[in-house]
Amino acid sequence: MRAIRRFTVRPALPEPLAALGDLASNLRWSWHQETQDVFATVDAEAWKRSGKDPVKMLGEVSPARLTELAGDKKFRKRLELAAADLDQYLTGDRWFQQNAGDDAPAAIAYFSPEFGITSVLPQYSGGLGILAGDHLKTASDMGIPIIGVCLLYRHGYFRQALSFEGWQQETYPVLDPDGLPISLLREVDDTPVKVAIDVPGDTLVARVWVASVGRVPLLLLDSDVEENSLALREVTDRLYGGTTEHRLLQELLLGVGGVRAIRAYSRINGSPAPEVFHTNEGHAGFLGLERIRELSVEESGPRLDFDTALEVSRAGTVFTTHTPVPAGIDRFPRDLVAQYFGSTSPTPGVPVDRILALGEESYAGGDRGVFNMAVMGFRLAQRANGVSLLHGHVSRGMFNGLWPAFDEDEVPITSITNGVHAPTWVAPEVLTLADEVGADLDSEAADAFDVVDKIPGKKLWDTKRVLRQRLVDDARARLRASWLKRGAATAELGWIDNVLDPDVLTIGFARRVPSYKRLTLMLRDPERLKALLLHPERPIQLVIAGKAHPADEGGKKLIQEIVRFSDDPEVRHRIVFLPNYDIAMAQPLYPGCDVWLNNPLRPYEACGTSGMKAALNGGLNLSILDGWWDEWYDGDNGWAIPSADGVDDPDRRDDIEAHALYDLIESEVAARFYDLDPSGLPVRWLEMVRHTLKSLGPKVVSSRMLRDYTERLYVPAAQTSRLVNHDYKGAAALADWKQRVRAGWPAVRVDHVESAGLEDVPEMGGVMELRAFVSLGDLAPDDVDVQVVHGRVRGEDDLVDQVAQSLTLTENFEAGRYRFDGRLTLSRTGPFGYTVRVLPRNELLATPAELGVVTLA
Numbered sequence: 099m100r101a102i103r104r105f106t107v108r109p110a111l112p113e114p115l116a117a118l119g120d121l122a123s124n125l126r127w128s129w130h131q132e133t134q135d136v137f138a139t140v141d142a143e144a145w146k147r148s149g150k151d152p153v154k155m156l157g158e159v160s161p162a163r164l165t166e167l168a169g170d171k172k173f174r175k176r177l178e179l180a181a182a183d184l185d186q187y188l189t190g191d192r193w194f195q196q197n198a199g200d201d202a203p204a205a206i207a208y209f210s211p212e213f214g215i216t217s218v219l220p221q222y223s224g225g226l227g228i229l230a231g232d233h234l235k236t237a238s239d240m241g242i243p244i245i246g247v248c249l250l251y252r253h254g255y256f257r258q259a260l261s262f263e264g265w266q267q268e269t270y271p272v273l274d275p276d277g278l279p280i281s282l283l284r285e286v287d288d289t290p291v292k293v294a295i296d297v298p299g300d301t302l303v304a305r306v307w308v309a310s311v312g313r314v315p316l317l318l319l320d321s322d323v324e325e326n327s328l329a330l331r332e333v334t335d336r337l338y339g340g341t342t343e344h345r346l347l348q349e350l351l352l353g354v355g356g357v358r359a360i361r362a363y364s365r366i367n368g369s370p371a372p373e374v375f376h377t378n379e380g381h382a383g384f385l386g387l388e389r390i391r392e393l394s395v396e397e398s399g400p401r402l403d404f405d406t407a408l409e410v411s412r413a414g415t416v417f418t419t420h421t422p423v424p425a426g427i428d429r430f431p432r433d434l435v436a437q438y439f440g441s442t443s444p445t446p447g448v449p450v451d452r453i454l455a456l457g458e459e460s461y462a463g464g465d466r467g468v469f470n471m472a473v474m475g476f477r478l479a480q481r482a483n484g485v486s487l488l489h490g491h492v493s494r495g496m497f498n499g500l501w502p503a504f505d506e507d508e509v510p511i512t513s514i515t516n517g518v519h520a521p522t523w524v525a526p527e528v529l530t531l532a533d534e535v536g537a538d539l540d541s542e543a544a545d546a547f548d549v550v551d552k553i554p555g556k557k558l559w560d561t562k563r564v565l566r567q568r569l570v571d572d573a574r575a576r577l578r579a580s581w582l583k584r585g586a587a588t589a590e591l592g593w594i595d596n597v598l599d600p601d602v603l604t605i606g607f608a609r610r611v612p613s614y615k616r617l618t619l620m621l622r623d624p625e626r627l628k629a630l631l632l633h634p635e636r637p638i639q640l641v642i643a644g645k646a647h648p649a650d651e652g653g654k655k656l657i658q659e660i661v662r663f664s665d666d667p668e669v670r671h672r673i674v675f676l677p678n679y680d681i682a683m684a685q686p687l688y689p690g691c692d693v694w695l696n697n698p699l700r701p702y703e704a705c706g707t708s709g710m711k712a713a714l715n716g717g718l719n720l721s722i723l724d725g726w727w728d729e730w731y732d733g734d735n736g737w738a739i740p741s742a743d744g745v746d747d748p749d750r751r752d753d754i755e756a757h758a759l760y761d762l763i764e765s766e767v768a769a770r771f772y773d774l775d776p777s778g779l780p781v782r783w784l785e786m787v788r789h790t791l792k793s794l795g796p797k798v799v800s801s802r803m804l805r806d807y808t809e810r811l812y813v814p815a816a817q818t819s820r821l822v823n824h825d826y827k828g829a830a831a832l833a834d835w836k837q838r839v840r841a842g843w844p845a846v847r848v849d850h851v852e853s854a855g856l857e858d859v860p861e862m863g864g865v866m867e868l869r870a871f872v873s874l875g876d877l878a879p880d881d882v883d884v885q886v887v888h889g890r891v892r893g894e895d896d897l898v899d900q901v902a903q904s905l906t907l908t909e910n911f912e913a914g915r916y917r918f919d920g921r922l923t924l925s926r927t928g929p930f931g932y933t934v935r936v937l938p939r940n941e942l943l944a945t946p947a948e949l950g951v952v953t954l955a
């Protein structure tokens with residue numbers, strides 16, 4: 099019999115154990131080992147059975163056990179301490195309160211289409227969600243006042259299994275919100291909060307759930323409510339599924355509905371309104387339109403004109419782009435967006451033509467038929483970033499069309515390299531080692547990890563073995579379950595007891611399976627791989643995992659290739675594919691690996707974070723120089739697989755890179771791992787582990803990332819936001835000024851430039867006097883910055899390594915002509931060049947490229 103409806107009944111905890119409920123309902127337990135230990139003490143078996151899900155576990159503990167615990171003085175004391183610790187964590191001053199200063203934002207809203215916080219709340223598909231989860235947890239640890247916004251997907255992302263033939267099977271388990279660690283956002287009179295947005299011919303209603311991520315609330319919008327038609331109830335059915343229109347509805351709910359949910363949350367809790375809105379990838383970009391509606395249309399609002407409202411909203415918006423893969427950019431048919439924002443609109447009163455213009459690919463090579471969410475993201479945010487140095491560079495090239503007058507390196511997209519949340523991703527044993535030598539994982543000091551030198555080699559190595567053993571056990575259990583699902587009988591599976599070996603060099607490779615990540619590069623020469631796996635003295639073993647998007651047949655084929663290879667009785671004890679890569683699998687996987695392999699097609703890996711998690715657990719990276727590895731590989735903290743950039747034939751490129759990979763594994767990686775000293779320690783390997791921890795540790799932790807976001811984006815955004823917001827005059831003036839400057843710009847000219855003062859043969863240290871005569875038409879000298887830009891000359895006359903220096907106004911002529919002077923000191927030898935340019939200048943601009951206009955001599 100099937101139930102027609104299901105729900106979860108929460109236990110009534112005896113009064114003395116009430117704190118267990120508090121501990122379970124704040125997700126801080128998911129990165130706090132001591133709290134997990136308390137749950138394990140309640141009922142070790144039930145804790146394990148529940149998959150370490152406290153809400154589920156508490157529902158299963160027998161009343162008798164609860165009564166027993168209620169009478170157990172020692173347990174009650176422990177519980178009291180845990181509760182006091184949580185309370186202290188939630189209320190005490192942390193980094194932000196001590197360091198951020200008066201300019202810091204009162205609150206920051208962080209929107210993301212997915213959040214990976216714990217396997218108990220499966221609302222993520224991969225790296226983007228995990229990063230968003232780490233962002234919230236770290237913000238909580240640091241006391242940064244963030245509020246997260248997402249949808250509550252009734253099915254989350256799919257669960258992956260394999261068919262007998264090794265083909266990916268997807269299932270979508272139903273999540274019962276009552277069984278999740280979330281609670282409904284309610285008005286003071288206890289009625290559930292509902293947000294509503296108009297869609298063609300209907301109204302989309304959503305309730306709002308709140309997950310407590312330590313100090314950070316995460317709002318989750320859920321369309322599965324009775325007010326909605328059946329079709330609209332399905333809007334939040336699953337992550338990244340369904341038609342284009344379905345996706346548009348999800349993004350409208352996330353962006354527009356998300357802002358409305360925040361307003362309700364602030365109103366009910368009396369918490370400050372966010373001054374900064376951060377969109378993690380383009381999907382939530384519609385939030386900017388809702389903010390413009392609030393400012394320009396809403397009865398109780400300030401009723402600004404569109405351009406002024408845009409300036410106000412832009413000033414406080416940060417946009418992070420996450421992919422250099424053009425197909426990964428979120429785009430909608432323009433007509434569909436026009437239809438939605440036409441007659442009945444989710445943001446009524448905001449002109450549809452202005453909305454369409456925001457998402458238009460109005461640059462050379464752009465497609466006028468689409469509405470591009472990334473392009474809108476850049477236009478609605480004054481500050482934007484990519485997620486590694488290399489990705490910042492690639493993004494500036496990719497979106498140069500939005501600022502065509504500027505060289506790529508002046509495109510206003512900066513970068514902040516991703517990081518990972520150490521308390522979530524570092525194995526407890528490693529944290530204990532770090533603790534013993536007094537390492538402070540949150541320290542800002544570059545030498546914070548140097549204390550790892552104090553850990554004796556034997557201790558380090560023994561710990562690694564414990565972690566490898568745990569991975570081996572976990573992998574065997576998963577493999578057995580997978581084979582049973584694939585149709586094998588238990589009696590056939592004895593071989594699984596000998597799969598993987600806790601003393602063999604273990605290489606991990608787990609990630610989503612888009613083609614650029616090249617899951618099967620290692621299979622390029624199967625015989626060569628076999629030889630590495632089966633090497634008589636220096637074997638390697640491979641643990642592989644990853645999900646293909648349900649619509650990606652190509653990706654599923656790659657998985658099948660790997661599965662078929664690893665099904666072969668000759669090698670199956672040395673290579674495994676584990677289905678259903680998720681947080682629960684990842685947590686023992688990274689620490690259990692000696693080497694983390696990553697072989698994307700450069701430069702399509704925007705950042706990558708799994709290798710960072712491996713590094714923090716003493717794993718060594720073996721990777722193509724892409725994403726974060728391109729930035730922080732130093733020659734000694736792992737290995738760089740040479741990439742055949744510039745080889746156009748993809749087959750040949752794969753061949754070259756695969757063979758480089760095999761060679762590296764054989765002659766460097768395995769050779770070093772098995773090079774033991776007389777006491778049985780791989781001394782040179784451990785040296786590299788220590789160097790990895792010291793050189794990468796302080797950089798890859800997400801506290802570094804959150805400091806960067808706070809100092810470089812959130813605080814400046816809050817400052818500009820306040821300047822334009824306090825009475826909106828700043829914004830109105832800025833909007834007028836921009837219009838005036840854009841209109842007047844065609845008349846701006848550099849008429850001529852004079853220089854004097856240099857010897858015939860210029861020498862280092864020589865000083866050049868510069869005079870630039872410019873025409874500004876109707877613009878005033880205050881509206882512009884006249885600069886000399888100098889640097890090295892490459893090729894014919896290409897300026898590189900440019901430095902810009904402002905010139906000073908010295909003379910006014912009639913008819914809008916001016917003279918600007920400056921002195922330029924020759925500070926480098928070799929080919930030197932300069933030019934003069936005019937840029938718009940206004941203290942409210944985040945960068946001079948913001949208007950996209952510049953005039954060169």
Ligand SMILES: *Cc1c(COP(=O)(O)O)cnc(C)c1O
Nearest residue numbers: 224225609680681684706707708
């Ligand atoms: C870290 C992580 C990812 C992202 O890894 P990448 O290196 O960015 O591919 C994906 N899934 C899970 C479960 C993770 O823990």
